[in-house]
Amino acid sequence: MPTLRELDAVFIGRCGAKAPGSFHELGDAFTPEVQGLLFYCPLHHDPVKGHTHCIVVWFAGRGVPDNAEPKTRWGASGTSLDDLTLQPSINLDVPWVHPDTQVRYPSSCKWHGFITKGVAT
Numbered sequence: 001m002p003t004l005r006e007l008d009a010v011f012i013g014r015c016g017a018k019a020p021g022s023f024h025e026l027g028d029a030f031t032p033e034v035q036g037l038l039f040y041c042p043l044h045h046d047p048v049k050g051h052t053h054c055i056v057v058w059f060a061g062r063g064v065p066d067n068a069e070p071k072t073r074w075g076a077s078g079t080s081l082d083d084l085t086l087q088p089s090i091n092l093d094v095p096w097v098h099p100d101t102q103v104r105y106p107s108s109c110k111w112h113g114f115i116t117k118g119v120a121t
């Protein structure tokens, strides 16, 4: 399975109230400023064809606003991209529900896995 570095992962922090939903990249060390992680999907990671789509996760206890999507807050431990472990698992296979019609649309990505010691499993 690919490592976080192979997935071009980077730690991120939010840009603040002026740009809700946006974030900036903070590098590969798990510093006090880090609030989350950005990486390419391990399931759709292809060394030949390249990456397809990104995944953003926000960490618990890092001052991330309650309304930041996705709403799950992951417990993160480690010192860098090379030993990062996240709990619980990350499940992208969640249907999207249209807010007006309540119609459920299946997720385009079915990845459900873990980040353990810097590796996506």
Ligand SMILES: [Zn+2]
Residues within 6 Å of the ligand: 041, 042, 043, 044, 053, 108, 109, 110, 111
């Ligand atoms: Zn995917």
